[in-house]
Amino acid sequence: HQMLEARSTSRLVWLGTAELAVADATNFVASPGAGATSVFIGTTRDNFHGRKVTRLEYEAYEAMAVKQMDRIAGELQAKWGQVLRVAMFHRLGLVAVGEPSVVIAVSSPHRKEAIQAVDHAINELKRRVPIWKKVCGEVQRALSCKTR
Amino acid sequence: HQMLEARSTSRLVWLGTAELAVADATNFVASPGAGATSVFIGTTRDNFHGRKVTRLEYEAYEAMAVKQMDRIAGELQAKWGQVLRVAMFHRLGLVAVGEPSVVIAVSSPHRKEAIQAVDHAINELKRRVPIWKKVCGEVQRALSCKTR
Amino acid sequence: SVTTVPVRVLCFARAREVVGASELLVGLAPNASPRSVLAALAEAHPGLAEIRSLVIALNEEYVDMEQPMDLKPNDELALIPPMSGG
Amino acid sequence: SVTTVPVRVLCFARAREVVGASELLVGLAPNASPRSVLAALAEAHPGLAEIRSLVIALNEEYVDMEQPMDLKPNDELALIPPMSGG
Numbered sequence: 183h184q185m186l187e188a189r190s191t192s193r194l195v196w197l198g199t200a201e202l203a204v205a206d207a208t209n210f211v212a213s214p215g216a217g218a219t220s221v222f223i224g225t226t227r228d229n230f231h232g233r234k235v236t237r238l239e240y241e242a243y244e245a246m247a248v249k250q251m252d253r254i255a256g257e258l259q260a261k262w263g264q265v266l267r268v269a270m271f272h273r274l275g276l277v278a279v280g281e282p283s284v285v286i287a288v289s290s291p292h293r294k295e296a297i298q299a300v301d302h303a304i305n306e307l308k309r310r311v312p313i314w315k316k317v318c319g320e321v322q323r324a325l326s327c328k329t330r
Numbered sequence: 331h332q333m334l335e336a337r338s339t340s341r342l343v344w345l346g347t348a349e350l351a352v353a354d355a356t357n358f359v360a361s362p363g364a365g366a367t368s369v370f371i372g373t374t375r376d377n378f379h380g381r382k383v384t385r386l387e388y389e390a391y392e393a394m395a396v397k398q399m400d401r402i403a404g405e406l407q408a409k410w411g412q413v414l415r416v417a418m419f420h421r422l423g424l425v426a427v428g429e430p431s432v433v434i435a436v437s438s439p440h441r442k443e444a445i446q447a448v449d450h451a452i453n454e455l456k457r458r459v460p461i462w463k464k465v466c467g468e469v470q471r472a473l474s475c476k477t478r
Numbered sequence: 479s480v481t482t483v484p485v486r487v488l489c490f491a492r493a494r495e496v497v498g499a500s501e502l503l504v505g506l507a508p509n510a511s512p513r514s515v516l517a518a519l520a521e522a523h524p525g526l527a528e529i530r531s532l533v534i535a536l537n538e539e540y541v542d543m544e545q546p547m548d549l550k551p552n553d554e555l556a557l558i559p560p561m562s563g564g
Numbered sequence: 565s566v567t568t569v570p571v572r573v574l575c576f577a578r579a580r581e582v583v584g585a586s587e588l589l590v591g592l593a594p595n596a597s598p599r600s601v602l603a604a605l606a607e608a609h610p611g612l613a614e615i616r617s618l619v620i621a622l623n624e625e626y627v628d629m630e631q632p633m634d635l636k637p638n639d640e641l642a643l644i645p646p647m648s649g650g
Contacts, residue, residue, distance in 0.1 A: 204356055204369075214376040214427050220448075221352075221369035224650050227439055228362040240649065243576055243642055246624035247649075272649060279362050284650050291375055293564075297449055300368075304441060304650060312621070312642070313649030314577035329578050330648045372564050388563065391490055391556055394538040395563075420563060432564050441650075452564060460535070460556070461563030462491035477492050478562045 188252040207269035207287035216289035220296035224284040243312035355417035355435035364437035368444035372432035391460035493557035496525035579643035582611030
């Protein structure tokens with residue numbers, strides 16, 4: 183499996199083709215000082231603009247994507263001083279229906295910061311991390327993939 | 331282990347003394363139509379108002395608590411029509427530092443509804459589900475528990 | 479003379495600590511309001527008056543503290559101090 | 565005569581499909597702006613002009629589309645169409 187990682191004691195950013203495990207994210211952000219952990223999981227859903235979808239296919243400008251993800255993680259810690267740890271994973275390549283393409287977890291003493299930080303993180307990820315999806319579905323018995 | 335459960339195809343509410351597994355919640359809310367899953371995990375943290383905490387101890391008016399939790403889950407589905415599935419677990423009895431006392435997971439096609447619904451659910455749970463914690467810490471070498 | 483009905487009163491958390499029991503059996507006027515029940519219980523257990531925002535549930539449902547209830551024998555009331563789940 | 569520097573241009577997603585290659589090697593004026601680079605590339609690959617909100621990164625960092633860059637040999641530009649991660 184191909185992968186890129188940026189890791190510090192309080193941040194874990196990961197980009198690669200292996201299947202994502204939510205527990206890897208929640209385990210990383212676990213901390214005795216944490217009273218709250220907020221998690222966002224993005225999964226391939228079986229439809230897109232009314233059409234049946236069989237899988238998504240992700241590509242990235244990998245080095246820059248990991249850099250931007252790590253920067254977003256650092257910004258969460260700067261903006262919400264109480265945030266303890268951040269994990270941010272994005273999968274590349276084929277992602278079947280029901281499988282996660284993105285997992286973000288944030289821990290903090292109280293819930294407000296963790297919830298707000300995760301919301302901010304997924305919005306920033308979509309806005310500025312250079313990752314693109316192709317949506318693949320069957321059209322007239324042939325698999326058709328379209329860049330979005 | 332003592333437990334109470336309310337279950338339908340789209341809602342799973344659970345209250346009991348067994349350790350909570352986040353995967354039980356995310357597995358329950360998984361759905362081919364889900365593009366987003368938002369999860370909140372409340373854990374025992376090692377301090378409270380500046381004092382060291384060794385564990386929390388939860389009690390509930392159990393029958394009413396399950397009823398209220400299931401009602402909150404139903405309200406999420408009514409308020410955010412796109413919400414697909416809701417899981418809401420709360421643990422009772424002793425919960426050691428680092429262990430989850432509450433897990434809430436919500437799935438929906440798009441992220442906004444799942445994130446807002448989980449935020450609403452944890453706020454409503456704290457406001458109106460009859461559950462109480464005792465905070466236990468060492469005071470002069472003896473374990474002291476105080477109802478909050 | 480006022481007819482009373484026998485009602486169970488469950489006590490939780492701080493209310494249980496103050497009362498010293500998790501359940502009381504009391505005779506109440508059928509049309510008692512939760513507020514009046516609380517006042518009556520606080521005469522025997524003065525600590526109850528010191529719990530701010532204590533509310534009452536009837537048969538596992540919240541009820542208006544000021545409205546007369548329609549109590550039947552063996553109804554279940556519960557003393558609900560401020561909650562702290564989560 | 566204008567000196568040019570050799571620069572790599574990485575093409576992603578729709579930009580790669582339009583260009584038909586994932587990487588181009590081009591000679592650019594050292595003080596070219598991203599906007600002018602895009603205009604030059606769009607002459608050879610007209611489809612690039614049809615990608616709305618296409619931006620350019622220089623050495624893995626976003627840069628202002630209108631500001632002259634300070635390009636060095638072997639710098640890495642990237643054509644970044646609207647992103648769709650998550």
